[in-house]
Structures are given as structure tokens and as C-alpha cells.
Amino acid sequence: xxxxxxxxxxxxxxxxxxxxxxxxxxxxxxxxxxxxxxxxxxxxxxxxxxxxxxxxxxxxxxx
Amino acid sequence: xxxxxxxxxxxxxxxxxxxxxxxxxxxxxxxxxxxxxxxxxxxxxxxxxxxxxxxxxxxxxxxxxxxxxxxxxxxxxxxxxxxxxxxxxxxxxxxxxxxxxxxxxxxxxxxxxxxxxxxxxxxxxxxxxxxxxxxxxxxxxxxxxxxxxxxxxxxxxxxxxxxxxxxxxxxxxxxxxxxxxxxxxxxxxxxxxxxxxxxxxxxxxx
Numbered sequence: 001x002x003x004x005x006x007x008x009x010x011x012x013x014x015x016x017x018x019x020x021x022x023x024x025x026x027x028x029x030x031x032x033x034x035x036x037x038x039x040x041x042x043x044x045x046x047x048x049x050x051x052x053x054x055x056x057x058x059x060x061x062x063x
Numbered sequence: 064x065x066x067x068x069x070x071x072x073x074x075x076x077x078x079x080x081x082x083x084x085x086x087x088x089x090x091x092x093x094x095x096x097x098x099x100x101x102x103x104x105x106x107x108x109x110x111x112x113x114x115x116x117x118x119x120x121x122x123x124x125x126x127x128x129x130x131x132x133x134x135x136x137x138x139x140x141x142x143x144x145x146x147x148x149x150x151x152x153x154x155x156x157x158x159x160x161x162x163x164x165x166x167x168x169x170x171x172x173x174x175x176x177x178x179x180x181x182x183x184x185x186x187x188x189x190x191x192x193x194x195x196x197x198x199x200x201x202x203x204x205x206x207x208x209x210x211x212x213x214x215x216x217x218x219x220x221x222x223x224x225x226x227x228x229x230x231x232x233x234x235x236x237x238x239x240x241x242x243x244x245x246x247x248x249x250x251x252x253x254x255x256x257x258x259x260x261x262x263x264x265x266x267x268x269x
Contacts, residue, residue, distance in 0.1 A: 048198040058187030
């Protein structure tokens with residue numbers, strides 16, 4: 001798979017490799033991809049943005 | 064370097080007063096107005112019990128997230144516009160902005176917002192205060208990231224409690240940031256500690 005490379009320490013890589021095997025991922029890349037997506041999800045928080053929007057609308061600060 | 068490039072390319076900045084709703088942005092607008100800064104406001108939203116001295120808003124700003132027509136902002140270089148933090152992400156990036164950002168204890172902000180909703184008979188959202196607090200914390204982290212890392216923005220952070228406690232000093236910081244020789248004594252008169260309602264016993268900056 002092509003994409004941007006990210007460097008991690010060897011010790012961390014070994015852990016990632018071990019847990020990706022244990023968790024049944026087909027590759028280290030798949031495990032890392034999934035973990036990062038999950039992490040980013042909580043920051044993107046579409047729900048929280050919608051709740052803020054509703055509140056601000058009620059307050060008359062957005063139309 | 065990018066910041067310098069933006070300043071040269073896009074010229075004089077638009078001055079923005081920003082923060083969460085009910086964080087003291089209207090008070091800040093009054094300070095700037097008293098200091099002689101040109102304020103952009105349509106006066107459509109008039110003074111009420113929640114903002115006895117007026118809102119200093121521009122209705123057009125409230126539609127920034129719904130339109131691609133944003134060129135009108137270019138006519139307001141060197142002038143002051145109030146914009147809530149939620150809409151900063153919708154500003155066009157072919158302009159420079161000096162952003163005076165007001166921070167206030169989130170419990171105070173929420174209390175004030177809830178009172179305002181109650182007075183207006185609005186519901187707002189089903190989310191609990193605790194959930195909204197978390198939402199705002201995350202929202203503000205994103206806003207600070209954007210303000211601190213986007214070359215088009217130059218932010219100055221003020222703390223509401225500090226402005227109320229020492230308006231003269233904070234007015235001086237604003238003048239320095241804007242590079243203007245304004246009358247800090249007059250600016251400070253816009254701050255009335257009597258209007259510091261919904262005060263939290265332990266003030267923690269949001």
C-alpha cells in the first residue's frame with residue numbers, strides 16, 4: 001500500500017506488531033490505520049459539533 | 064515567515080473579537096468602541112436584559128458557515144467585527160486577522176447561556192451541561208490550534224475575570240496588540256464589575 005510513512009521507535013513497533021497479531025489484524029498497517037482512525041474520531045466528534053450548533057442557534061448566535 | 068508573507072500579500076488585517084457566546088465579547092466591543100476603533104455592527108440585535116449595553120453584532124457574520132459570498136469582509140480591513148469562536152473556521156483565508164479572543168470560566172459561560180435560553184424560551188440542545196462542557200473544551204482546543212498555527216491569524220488572549228479585575232491593564236494590552244494609541248482610561252470605563260454575573264467561585268480559565 002502507498003502512503004505517507006511515519007517513523008516510530010523500534011520498541012513501539014514491536015509492541016504494535018505483537019498486539020496486531022494478538023488482535024487478529026491482517027497486518028501492522030491495518031492495525032495502525034484502525035487505531036488512528038478511532039483516535040481521530042473522538043476529536044472530530046460530529047455529535048458534539050451538532051450539539052454546539054443547536055445551542056448557539058437557540059441563543060441566536062448563528063442563523 | 065508564512066505569517067509575514069500573509070501580512071504583505073493580504074494587507075491590513077480585519078480585527079476580530081471572538082470567544083464563546085457569553086464570554087464577554089460584547090464588553091470587549093464596547094471597550095474598543097470607547098477607544099475609538101471603528102466597529103462594524105448593524106444594530107439589528109438590540110440591547111436586552113442579557114446584554115444591557117447591546118450586542119454589537121453583524122447579522123451577516125452569522126451566515127458565514129452557509130455561504131461562499133465572503134468578499135464583503137475585505138471592505139472591513141482595519142475595522143472591528145464580532146464573531147463567535149464557532150464561526151472562525153468559516154473565515155476566508157485571503158485576508159489577515161488580528162483576533163482578540165476572550166476566555167472565560169466554562170461553568171460561568173454555561174450558566175449564562177442557560178439563563179439566556181430560559182429567558183428567551185428556547186431549548187437549545189438536549190445535551191447536559193456536563194456534555195456541553197466537554198464539547199466546548201474540545202471545541203476551544205481546536206480553535207486555539209487553528210489560531211496559533213494559521214499564518215492568517217494573530218491572536219491575543221484575554222481572560223474575562225482579569226479584564227474585570229484590572230480593565231486598565233488589559234486595555235493597555237489591547238492597545239499594544241493593535242498598535243494603536245487609544246485612551247485606556249476611557250476604554251476601561253466600558254467594564255462594569257456589576258455586570259459580572261454568573262461568577263464562578265473558583266475561576267479557572269477556559
